Amino acid sequence: MTKSIMIVGVGGQGSLLASNLLGKLLLSEGYDVKVSEVHGMSQRGGSVVTYVRFGDKVYSPIIEEGSADFVVSFEKLEAGRWAPFLKEGGTIITNTQQIDPMPVVTGAAEYPEAILEELRGKVKVDALDALTLAEEAGSSKAVNIVLMGRLAKYLGIPYEKWEEALRVVVKPRFIEMNIKALSLGYNYSE
C-alpha cells in the first residue's frame, strides 16, 4: 500500500529540508519513494506544498483531494487550506503558529482564528506550538524538524532511524539543535 504525506506551509519555512529528511529516511527503510517539491515563485512567502509518497511501488508523485494519510502543516490556516486532501481516517499534524497572508495584512480578508475548531470536528487533529518548541531547541527556524518529530510518532519507523537520517541532511553545526527539535516534537504532550 502506498502511503501519502503532505508537507504544507509558507515559502521560507523549510519544507525542502523536511522532505529531504523524509526521503532519506524512507529510502534507507527500503521503500520506493517519490517526493514532489516546489521551486521558484513559491519561495516568496506564498503557500507551499510538498508531496511525499512511499510503498512497494509508487507511480504518481502527486497527492490529490481525499488521498493523504497525513497533512503536516507548518502554519495554522494552511492546515485548513489543505485539509480536503486528507483521506478518510487521515490525520492533520499542525503548528498553531499564525503567519498572516498578504490579504490579511492589507485588511482584504480575515485570519480564520477558529479554523482548528472546525477541523477538529471533522478529522483527527494533532496541534502543537512548534515555534515555541523550536525556540526551546535553539532556533525558530527548526519548526520544520519539530513537526517531523511529531510525524515520527505516527509512521512506525524506529525513532533512532529518524535521528540517523537527520544527521545526514543537516549541516554538522546544526545537528545537535535539530536533534533536540526532533525530540521535542516527538515527546510533546498536551
Added chain:
Amino acid sequence: MKELLIGNAAVARGLYEAGCSIVSSYPGTPSTEITEFAAKYDEIYCEWAPNEKVAMEVAFGASLQGKRACCCMKHVGLNVAADPLFTLSYTGVTGGLVICVADDPGMHSSQNEQDSRHYAKASKVPMLEPSDSAEALEFTKFAFELSEEFDTPVFIKMCTRVAHSQSIVETSERVVPEAPAYEKNPSKYIMIPANAKKRHPFVEERCRKLTAFAEESTLNRAEYAESDFGIITVGTCYQYVKEVFGDDVSVLKIGMINPLPVELIKSFAEKVKKVYIVEELDGFIEAHVKALGIECTGKEMFSNIGELSQLAVAKAFGKEVPSHIEVETAVPGRPPVMCAGCPHRGMYYVLAKNKITVLGDIGCYTLGAQPPLSALDSTLCMGASVSGLHGFNKAGGKGTEGKTVCVIGDSTFMHSGITGLVNISYNASNSTVIILDNSITGMTGHQQNPTTGYNIKGDPAAKIDLETLCKAVGINSVRVVDPYNLSECDTVLKEELQKEEPSVIISRRPCVLLKSVKAKPALKVDEDKCKSCKMCMKLGCPAISMHGGKASIDATLCVGCGVCTQMCKFDAIKDGGEQ
C-alpha cells in the same frame, strides 16, 4: 548506487556519466537545477549565459569542437533560442549535443504554458521525454549516443512534475568518449544556401531513419494487459495512468515523442478495441495517431489546459474518486509577495504615488503588479518592457513620454533588455528606462549574471558595468538611485521624465536574501505616536500589519530597511537598535 534525486539532478547526473564537457544555460523554472547540479561536478565546465540563444550557440561551438555539450532552458527560453535551433538541425553535430527544455503545464511559475513538443517537430529534431528521475538519467545519457549516431541535436523534454519530483535512480561511473580532432567541414557547417540546400535532404532522410529507429527502440514500450481498450501516454501522464489502472490496461508508453513511431502505434491499435491518448497540453500524439487514420479519443476527454493527474485520469474514465471533507471556514489565499526589505518596493511606491504608467518585465519585481502597489501596466516576455516602452512612446508622443517608464531587472536587462535600449537610442524615443538592479537573478533562486561580478561557481568574474554599458549605446543621462531613499527616487524620477532625451535610472540595492546583505535590527512602532493613518500599509510589506487599530511590525520578518519610516508623518516608526 541508489539515490533519491529530483528529475533535474538526474539529468545532471546523466550529463556527468555521459562525459558531457560543457553546459551553457540561462536559468528558468523548472529547468534551473539541471545546470546548478551539473556545476557541482568539477569535470563539467558550466556557465550561466546571458540568454538561451547564447547558451545554445555555445553548446553548438563545443559540439563543433568535438565535445559533448548541453544547454538547458525553460519552455519560453526555447523561443529565444529558436533561431540557432532550426539551423542546428541542418548542420547536425560533431560531439553529441543535448538541449534540455522544461515545460511548465499549470504555470506554476511561467507566463504561458506553451507545449515544446511542437518545436521538436517543426525543427525536425528528436525529442525524448522521461517519466521519472531514473529515466531522466538514462534518457540523457542515451541522447548523446543518439545525437552522434544520427548527426543531430537531441531534446530532453522535462515538465515541472518530472523536473521537481525526487525518485530513485541507479548511478554509475563517468565515461568520456574520445573527441575527434577538429576538422574544417564547410559544406556541413557553413549554412549558406548552396550548402543548406544539400543539408535539407539530409534532415528529411534523418527523420525517416529516426522514425524507423522509433519503431524498434526500447524508448517506446508496449505493456499489454487483458483489457478491451489501450492507452497511449507519455512522461508524467504515464505515472498517472499506472496509478489509476496498475497493470490492468494495455499501455503504449512513448519515450521518444519526436519522431513518433508509425507501425508500433498501428500494431498497438490493432490489439485493442479502442485507443485513448493521455497527454498534457496539446493533442500532439493524438494528431499523429489521427493522421495515421486510427480512431482515438484524447482531448475530447482531457483538457488541453493545465496539468493532468491521477484524479483527472480516474474521472475521465468514470472511475470512483475518493471523497473528501469540505472546509466551510473561508481560508484566505496566500500569494507570493515581495519580501520584507525587497529593494524593488521603494521604487514601486514612488511610481505608484506619481501615477506613472509602467511597462513591466519578468522577475521578482513582477510581484509589484499586486495590490496594494498595483504598479504595473504590462508584462509580456523577458526584455519586452524596454522595447514596448519605445513603441508606447512613439505611438503616444508627448502625451505619454513624461509619465511612462519601464522597469527591468539586472538579469533580464542583460538577457534581452539591452537590444531594446539600443533601439531607444538609435530610433530616438524620449523614454525613461528603470533598471532594478538587485545584483542577482532573484526570481529563479539567486543565480549569478554578467552584472554581479561572480560566475556560476561563485568565483570572481568580469562585472559588466551597467552605467558604462548604457552610455556606450548612446544614453547620455544615466542616474543611479538608492531605492531605500524615497525622496531621492522621487526627485530623480521627475527630473528624468522631464528631460527631452532618453534616460536610464539604475535603482541599485542588493537583494536582502543575499548572504552578503546583513539585516539591520527590526523596526518598532511607537503605539502612542501611531495615528492609524495606514500610510505604511501602502507599501505592501509583509512585515507590517494593523493590530488593535495600530500598525505593528513583525520582528521576525523586518530587516530594518527604513522605507516605512519615511512614510510615517508622525515619526511613529523607530529604529529597533536605539531602544
